Structure formats: structure tokens, C-alpha cells
Amino acid sequence: MAGDSILSKFKKDEEAKAVDTSKKLRVGIIGTGWIAEAHIDSYKRMPDVEVVALADIIPGKAAAFAEKYGVPDAHIYGHHTEMLAAEELDAVSVCTYNMTHAECTIDCLNKGIPVLLEKPMCVTLDEAVAICKADKASDAVLSIGFQPRFDENMKMLKRIVQSGELGRIYYIQTGGGRRRGIPTPFGTSFIEKETAGIGALGDIGCYSLDMVLNSIGYPKPLTVSGYKSDFFGKSPDFPHHDKFGVDDFAAGFIRLEGDIILDFRIAWAMNLDTPGDTIIMGTKASVRVPSTECWNGSIGGPLVIYKEIAGEQVETIVPEKENEADCFDIKIRSFIDAVKEGGAAPVPSSEILYNQAIIDGISRSAELGREIEIVIPEI
Numbered sequence: 001m002a003g004d005s006i007l008s009k010f011k012k013d014e015e016a017k018a019v020d021t022s023k024k025l026r027v028g029i030i031g032t033g034w035i036a037e038a039h040i041d042s043y044k045r046m047p048d049v050e051v052v053a054l055a056d057i058i059p060g061k062a063a064a065f066a067e068k069y070g071v072p073d074a075h076i077y078g079h080h081t082e083m084l085a086a087e088e089l090d091a092v093s094v095c096t097y098n099m100t101h102a103e104c105t106i107d108c109l110n111k112g113i114p115v116l117l118e119k120p121m122c123v124t125l126d127e128a129v130a131i132c133k134a135d136k137a138s139d140a141v142l143s144i145g146f147q148p149r150f151d152e153n154m155k156m157l158k159r160i161v162q163s164g165e166l167g168r169i170y171y172i173q174t175g176g177g178r179r180r181g182i183p184t185p186f187g188t189s190f191i192e193k194e195t196a197g198i199g200a201l202g203d204i205g206c207y208s209l210d211m212v213l214n215s216i217g218y219p220k221p222l223t224v225s226g227y228k229s230d231f232f233g234k235s236p237d238f239p240h241h242d243k244f245g246v247d248d249f250a251a252g253f254i255r256l257e258g259d260i261i262l263d264f265r266i267a268w269a270m271n272l273d274t275p276g277d278t279i280i281m282g283t284k285a286s287v288r289v290p291s292t293e294c295w296n297g298s299i300g301g302p303l304v305i306y307k308e309i310a311g312e313q314v315e316t317i318v319p320e321k322e323n324e325a326d327c328f329d330i331k332i333r334s335f336i337d338a339v340k341e342g343g344a345a346p347v348p349s350s351e352i353l354y355n356q357a358i359i360d361g362i363s364r365s366a367e368l369g370r371e372i373e374i375v376i377p378e379i
């Protein structure tokens with residue numbers, strides 16, 4: 001996931017502004033599972049960062065991680081609260097499974113420690129509101145780990161929408177999925193209710209929601225009619241069906257402020273190649289983002305703009321852009337830069353609150369079997 005391409009970015013950055021290594025930032029990682037590997041890989045390539053503490057509630061896991069990733073001097077803890085009580089940290093990566101995102105993040109923010117929190121932000125809207133309140137009350141930076149935000153093609157999509165070329169946006173379709181791709185490569189924490197809380201809806205659904213909502217400026221969601229199912233995860237053909245406690249498919253029809261319709265569907269498994277491309281329809285033009293086999297924040301081909309010029313129906317293909325560095329590395333670097341420079345959060349919780357409200361709304365509407373209003377308390 002994390003490549004060494006970030007080095008070239010540093011090289012380029014160093015020409016403009018040398019990285020100040022006079023004081024190394026003392027970083028801690030909470031949760032030393034799969035994604036923590038990508039975090040430590042990035043941190044270890046940064047000359048101004050030192051990973052000094054690791055916490056994992058599974059006995060021996062953080063120590064083995066320290067050994068494997070070449071930080072034998074890092075202090076080892078079990079529960080995250082033990083680490084926070086004992087260490088003076090400049091920043092923390094929260095890399096736990098979804099169900100403990102909120103408590104870990106809020107505990108860090110309450111101690112004034114900046115947090116890079118892995119996606120999805122959390123599980124429920126109540127948790128999202130609690131995170132946003134803690135964020136507002138704290139001086140520390142909180143950034144949510146959406147690396148596709150740093151993809152040049154995603155930035156281009158936002159620029160196209162924000163340019164006004166599409167006119168008034170009135171309908172959006174987004175989502176995606178995998179034909180077979182329930183994630184269990186490193187255990188079952190993605191599929192158990194107690195650890196994940198939500199399935200495809202939160203895991204990959206949050207990315208497609210962020211792609212379109214970020215492009216249009218994150219309008220407030222108002223109502224949702226949601227659906228979710230678990231036919232593939234619960235099937236006896238799936239090896240971990242006895243542990244499966246979340247959704248493997250979800251869909252929602254959401255009304256957004258500004259009279260915009262958002263039609264969304266996401267799958268970890270389905271009898272289909274793709275549930276459709278992402279499309280953003282406007283009164284002057286529309287844009288298509290080709291779907292990928294495994295929707296995780298990439299694009300499946302060049303963006304296409306459809307419009308009418310002088311009475312002709314025309315299409316413009318937007319050339320695909322190369323990223324200067326790995327987006328995961330950029331997400332981590334941008335967080336560290338915000339911490340060092342006292343800058344704004346690269347991916348603020350105030351935006352992802354609406355992403356989480358939609359996820360929560362789809363889930364609750366599906367359970368109730370009817371459309372519901374999305375009510376977001378004042379933060």
C-alpha cells in the first residue's frame with residue numbers, strides 16, 4: 001500500500017523547504033493490526049518523526065509489531081488508556097477497528113493530542129457527534145484517514161464540479177463494489193458486529209460517499225431510505241459465516257440540502273461486475289467516474305464530461321493524472337505537517353460528520369424498513 005515514492009516528494013519538498021528535524025515528533029499508534037503497518041511504514045520514512053509507543057489489547061501483538069517494524073525501543077502498552085496515561089505524545093494514529101474509533105479518538109483529543117483517525121470515522125451518528133464535540137473543544141488537530149482525497153484525479157473531479165461547468169447539480173449516483181471481496185485476509189475484525197459494527201456500508205461505502213460529497217461541498221443530508229443485506233456473508237459457502245454480523249451490501253436514496261438526490265449502493269460481494277459508475281448530473285453538463293473492480297478510492301478510467309455545444313452532444317475525456325507520491329503517504333504527511341505548523345485538519349471531522357450521518361441513516365432506515373429524517377445535533 002505504502003510505496004517508497006514519498007521519498008521523491010520529500011526530495012521535491014526539501015528543495016523548497018527543508019524538513020525541520022531539530023525536534024522529532026513523538027508518535028504513538030493505537031491498534032497494531034493490518035493498517036498500522038502502512039502507518040508505521042510512512043512514519044519510518046519521515047526524518048522528523050519517531051514512533052515511540054504502541055498499544056494493542058491483544059497480548060504480545062504490539063511487541064511483535066515493534067520487532068517486525070524495527071522500532072524495538074518503542075514503549076509497549078495494552079489498552080490505549082495505559083499508553084495515554086504514561087506517555088507525552090505529539091501525535092497519535094488511531095488504527096483500531098471501527099467500534100473503538102470513537103473512544104480512542106476522544107480520549108486523545110481530551111488530552112490535547114492530535115489524532116489521525118482511520119476511516120470510517122466511527123460507526124454511529126451519536127459517536128460522530130461525540131468525536132466532533134471533542135474535536136471542537138480541543139486545540140489538537142483531528143484528521144480522518146481518507147487517502148483518496150489526495151489523489152490527483154479526485155482533486156480534478158472536485159475542481160470540475162466547483163468550476164460551475166456542470167451547472168446546477170441535481171442528481172448523483174455513487175458506490176461500487178466487488179464481485180467477491182468480503183475482507184478477511186488478517187482475521188475477522190471487519191465482519192464481526194463487536195469489532196466492525198458496520199460492513200461494506202462503512203468500510204468502502206464511506207469512500208464513495210466522500211468522493212461525491214467532497215466534490216459538491218458536503219451539503220447536509222436531510223432524509224434517507226436505506227437497505228442492507230448479508231446474503232453472501234451469512235451463506236454457508238462463506239468460510240466465516242458463523243462470525244458474520246454486519247452488512248455485505250447496502251443501498252440508500254438520500255435527499256441533500258439544495259434539492260440534490262444521492263443514489264448510493266455498495267457491495268463486498270454481489271452477482272454482478274459493478275453496480276454502476278459514479279455520475280454527477282448537472283443542468284449544463286454531467287461527469288462520469290468509471291467504476292473499479294474493488295471500490296476503494298481509485299478510479300476505473302478517465303473521467304468523462306458530457307455536454308451540449310452549439311447543438312451538438314459532445315464528450316470530453318479528462319486525461320488521467322499520475323500522483324507524485326503514494327496517496328497514503330501524503331495523507332500521513334499532511335497530518336504531520338498540520339500538527340507541526342498548527343494548520344487546519346486536511347480531512348476535517350466537520351465534513352465527515354455528514355458522511356457518517358448518511359451511513360447511520362441507511363443502517364437505521366434499513367432496520368425500520370422505511371424512510372427516515374436525518375437529524376444532526378448542533379456541534
Ligand SMILES: NC(=O)c1ccc[n+]([C@@H]2O[C@H](COP(=O)([O-])OP(=O)(O)OC[C@H]3O[C@@H](n4cnc5c(N)ncnc54)[C@H](O)[C@@H]3O)[C@@H](O)[C@H]2O)c1
Pocket residue numbers: 030031032033034035036055056057058061078079080081095096097098100104118119120145147186187189190203
Ligand atoms: N485507509 C485504508 O486504506 C484502510 C485499509 C484497511 C483498514 N482501514 C481501517 O483501519 C481500521 C483497522 O483495520 P485493521 O484491518 O488494521 O484491523 P485489525 O483488527 O487488524 O487491527 C485493529 C487492532 O486494534 C486493536 N485495538 C482495538 N481497540 C483497542 C484499544 N482500545 N486499545 C488498543 N488496541 C486496540 C485490536 O486488538 C487490533 O489488533 C479499520 O477501521 C479499517 O476500516 C483503513
